[in-house]
Amino acid sequence: MRKKITVVGAGNVGANCALRIAGKELADVVLVDIVEGVPQGKGLDILQSGPVEGYDVMVTGSNDYEPTANSDIVIITAGFPRKPGMSRDDLLMANYEIVKNATEQAVKYSPNAYLILVTNPLDAMCWVAQQVSKFARNRVIGMAGVLDTARYRTFIAMELDVSVESITALVLGGHGDTMVPIVRLTTVGGIPITELLPKERIDALVDRTRNGGAEIVKYLKTGSAYYAPSAAAVEMAESIIKDKKKVLPCAAMLEGEYGHQGIFVGVPVKIGAGGIEKVYEVSLQPEEKAQLDKSAAAVQELIDVLKQKTGQ
Ligand code: APR
Numbered sequence: 001m002r003k004k005i006t007v008v009g010a011g012n013v014g015a016n017c018a019l020r021i022a023g024k025e026l027a028d029v030v031l032v033d034i035v036e037g038v039p040q041g042k043g044l045d046i047l048q049s050g051p052v053e054g055y056d057v058m059v060t061g062s063n064d065y066e067p068t069a070n071s072d073i074v075i076i077t078a079g080f081p082r083k084p085g086m087s088r089d090d091l092l093m094a095n096y097e098i099v100k101n102a103t104e105q106a107v108k109y110s111p112n113a114y115l116i117l118v119t120n121p122l123d124a125m126c127w128v129a130q131q132v133s134k135f136a137r138n139r140v141i142g143m144a145g146v147l148d149t150a151r152y153r154t155f156i157a158m159e160l161d162v163s164v165e166s167i168t169a170l171v172l173g174g175h176g177d178t179m180v181p182i183v184r185l186t187t188v189g190g191i192p193i194t195e196l197l198p199k200e201r202i203d204a205l206v207d208r209t210r211n212g213g214a215e216i217v218k219y220l221k222t223g224s225a226y227y228a229p230s231a232a233a234v235e236m237a238e239s240i241i242k243d244k245k246k247v248l249p250c251a252a253m254l255e256g257e258y259g260h261q262g263i264f265v266g267v268p269v270k271i272g273a274g275g276i277e278k279v280y281e282v283s284l285q286p287e288e289k290a291q292l293d294k295s296a297a298a299v300q301e302l303i304d305v306l307k308q309k310t311g312q
Contacts, residue, residue, distance in 0.1 A: 002027060002058075003026065003027035003028070004027050004028050004030070005027040005030075005071060005074070005075065005241075006029075006031075006065075006074045006075070006113075007031050007032070007075045007077060008032045008033075008075065008077060008078045009033060009076065009078030009118075010031040010042050010061060011078075011226075012081070012226035013081075013229050013230050014031060014075070014077040014078070015031070015042045016227060016229075016231075017075055017077060017118075017233050017234055017237075018043070018059060019049070020230055021234055021237065022050065022057050022059050026238055026242075027237075027241060029059045029060070030043075030061070030068045030071065031043045031059070031060070031061040032078075033061070033063065033078070034063065035063075036063055039061030040061035040062070042061060043059045043060045044059075047059040065106060065108065065109045066109065068106060068110060070109070070112075071109070071110040071113045072112075072113060072114070072240075073114045073115075073116060074110055074115050074116070075118060076102050076103065076115065076125075076129065077118040078102050078119060079094070079095035080095060080098075081120075081217075082217050082223070084217055087176070088121040088176055088213070089302060091119075092121055092305060095120065095121070096124075096125075096128055099119050100128055103115065107132070107133045113139070114139050114140075114141065114240055115129050115133060115139060116236055116237060117129055117143065118143045118233050120175070121175070121176065122142050122143070122144045122174075122175040123263070123264040123266075124264075124306060125142070126140055126141075126253070126264040127263065127264050127299075128306065137253040138274055138275040138277065140253065140264075141250050141251065141252065141269070141276055142175070142250060142252070142264055142266075143229065143236060143250065143251070144179075145170075145172070145175075145248065145250055145268075146232035146233075146236060146248050147228055147229050148171040148209060148212070148249070149171045150228055150231070151208075151228070152186075152205065153168075153169055155208050155212075156169070156186070156205055159205060160196060162188060162189070166188055166189045167186070167188055169181065169182075169185070169186040170249055170268060170282070171209070171266060172265070172266050172267060172268075172292050173265055173266050173291065173292050173295030174295045174296065174299045175251065176298060177210055178294055178295035179209070179210055179266065179295060180292050182282075182284075182288060183202055184285065235248070236271055239271040239272065240271060240272065240275060243272045243273035244271075244272065245270050245271070245272040245277065246272075247270050248268070249267065251266050252265075252267055252269050252279055258292060259293070263300055264299065265299055267279055267280065267281075268282065
């Protein structure tokens with residue numbers, strides 16, 4: 001039997017997730033959105049690309065969650081995107097309500113699903129989804145590190161004029177300005193990047209990575225990135241569906257790893273048929289650990305605001 005993936009939010013990120021899932025024939029897709037007609041229309045449009053592209057999955061749209069029943073994966077993209085000048089954190093309260101509602105509805109119909117969160121501020125929204133669903137940590141996964149790493153790899157490849165596929169990198173921490181690209185573990189075909197570029201060039205690439213989302217918001221003016229974010233979310237979904245066991249940087253709830261408890265931050269995890277099958281604890285240099293702690297503190301601050309405002 002075919003797998004089933006629900007994508008909540010049929011906007012830019014959600015629709016592109018649906019298109020990519022269909023293109024890879026990973027699963028049947030149900031798009032859900034509050035705007036009447038949009039998920040139905042986009043679903044039908046994506047379905048009608050099938051004869052041309054050569055895929056056979058079913059894609060439908062809905063304004064309620066009944067058709068999402070028994071999904072294997074639910075990708076939550078519903079929410080407001082950033083506008084120029086906004087930080088991801090500025091979206092906190094507005095997107096809290098949306099993610100809370102989406103999680104409640106989704107898990108009611110799909111109690112065994114894996115949740116992949118995309119809505120920002122990402123790490124705090126993962127926490128909301130976990131609190132609402134009460135799912136174990138292997139079933140709530142945030143999409144951030146795959147995207148941040150993809151941006152970092154892209155910039156390095158452009159700088160060195162090499163294939164992006166030759167670059168292996170790890171970005172830890174929250175999906176915000178405090179993210180921590182681990183330069184020491186960045187390699188180009190196995191060669192440490194520190195042997196190929198001077199420190200000031202590497203620092204510039206790290207800086208551009210940290211501001212990678214804002215760079216695109218500035219260009220688009222009316223919203224935030226969606227091609228790379230949807231590609232990243234679908235890579236995670238594919239690793240679950242195909243049990244690929246890819247090791248990817250994702251937002252995961254820490255249970256003592258890296259000295260943190262009960263918060264979501266980006267760390268390397270193994271993703272397979274069991275969702276997060278392993279959280280890797282990499283030994284960090286004191287400076288790297290300090291940066292990760294700072295990033296985790298920024299996530300904790302948002303969670304504290306949510307706790308205070310919602311009385312949780
Ligand atoms: N339930 C379902 N869908 C909702 C809800 C809700 N409660 N509230 C809003 N939506 C829908 C909107 O109607 C819209 O179609 O979510 C969609 C969001 O789409 P866009 O505005 O195009 O935003 P997008 O670029 O897709 O970003 C969505 O992902 O990357 C993050 O920061 C980004 O938080 C943002 C999210």
